[in-house]
Amino acid sequence: FDEIVRNYDVDGIQFDYIRYPFQQPQINQTFGYSKSSRYLFKEMTGVDPIEISPGHPLWNQWTGFRIHQVDSFVARASRHLKKVKPELIISASVFPIEQRDRLFRLQQNWEEWMRQGWVDMMVLMTYALDTGNLEERIELVFDDSLPRSSLVIPGLRLLKVPDPVTIDQLQFIRNLPISGFSLFATENLTPSLQGVLSRVQSSEKSQPLPYREPFKTALTRYQSLQKEWMFLANKQGLKMDKDSFKNMDAQGKQLEKALNQLAMNPSRQNLKIAKQTLRQFQQQFPNWMGNHKQTYNYQVQVWENRLQTLDKLLLYGERRMISNSKIR
Template structure:
């Protein structure tokens, strides 16, 4: 079976050769919890739900992903223990189980970051429920402050023009960042509904418009939220990254007709380019769920507007199912990203990747042959940490190599990267030397391959901003095939 799998991967590689993988790259995936699309199985026991997530994360780690965008809030329900909003019904109400905390811990065990993915403005369905007396009432979440919400089509939305809406989102973000070791806050649906011509905010505009055009006022409402959240996050934990997933097309481009579909800036009033230019975003994950002329020029436009921030195009793997895209469309996009030195890619969504839809997981395993470090956030901090010390290696009776070291002399939190080379020299930017990245503990154990005889092991520390130290003094270990 392993031989067959290897032949499949080699055939993929020969048919579709990717540019060499870099040593530093964002490799992200959206993990959807709403409706249990990726996780969890509704009604399963807590232990079963935990085991289910562990298996998912093990597979992502095996495929060399390094960022999990974990859906933490959806439509006014949350996936953590909150004093502001209720827990999603897709999880068991257990005092001992906090889905967000568990996910963060398990991601960190595997050297992956966990970013809290929040559905921003959309709330619950705007269904009308009948009481026993024949009276009608609004859906439950909006009952407390009905003036804060607007209904359009079949859903309630927080009104972006109201200061109370901004405060609601800010309080949720503050609660998460203050109480959890998240690596990032990731906003989704941080926009007006697509059918904005019907969004009933005339009263809010009249009260708060201050002479601006409706379009400029709406963009300013979202810009204000982004600015306030970013500043508050950095006041609490400067290293926590702030990002969002705007529509894949930022603005109308000269070569693309305005009638060719919606854009972030013109249609739903997302000015994510401004968020990066004004220094209020660390990353942007545009939802590039399009093909050909609706993908490539718009990705170039995002990079041109990035202000040195990290652009991570989101690839619509799900379209191979819903729109019957061929695998080659996604492969072409992956290749273009590498060729143009874009700093990473993200995939929507986890279930489509791990089910190997049309062979996408096989392709990703070729695309990610080795682990990767994360790009440094130099606009937040550009000082490299001190190196770890006292690197030691021992082999146990089961044949595992146990590598241990001492942390740099500092109160900071670090992750660690291990490199391996047959000689005393190596290149940190050559991915072929990387053994593992993102370690949180001061030790690492693995079973070396038979036939490895003598190797040098190198170690670096990275801070929470992904700045990497110089290499500590290496350790040399002689492997003996007879010992295995």
């Protein structure tokens, strides 16, 4: 990793297979019994781990020992690489399996990596052949126990997935309070899919990346919301009285100004103003949309989700701002 970061202009490092292989202790399918691991664990407990199995008093300690091996590698690698290149983005591909089961079978404790700030972005391998299965697999994105400043995004599988299904999954993700998505893998990004994406993506040639420029991303996404509201208003598609629209438009312009100032000049003060202005806008939004929601409830929910995403991007940006200042 050090060689890569020092000698190549990489945007980041992504950890993959950062875990033990899948295990089924019940049929003696377990891993981690290298000479060094056995020696270290025996030094700690007086027992060779090869002699224990599930149900043994030391089995949980043996599982914890292996969890620590993965955790400590992530921590050491992250700290070292951030010192070499503070702006480096560190991410990881992880399984969207319930934590207790995952620790038992894989020893992959990625929630702790997020809490400690060792990893900037977590990419859940929520690969699905259809949108229904994707919906079932992204529940961990909304885990309340994770830090609100965590950037956790779903991964979409492209292999053997028809283009219309991929687009449907992308739209499903965009309608949720999620900061972005990852496509797996580049070799499966066919010319036909690239053509579809070029038609449905923003007309802007260059869009800021959430993990790299969260404040600019928040600004551009809010501006897209403004355009959508203005388009509907011009087409008489917003069921709002004049006073509500006038108030929303006025506060909306204040929010755009605050987000723009933050994007152009990231500072603690500008961040504080942007967070306060966004919070005030979010609090008033349900009142402004009261009439519209009676007819278009799902549409309003999507807009509220996208406003919630702006809040997540600001918190993630704040986290990176603090982290970078500590490293330097």
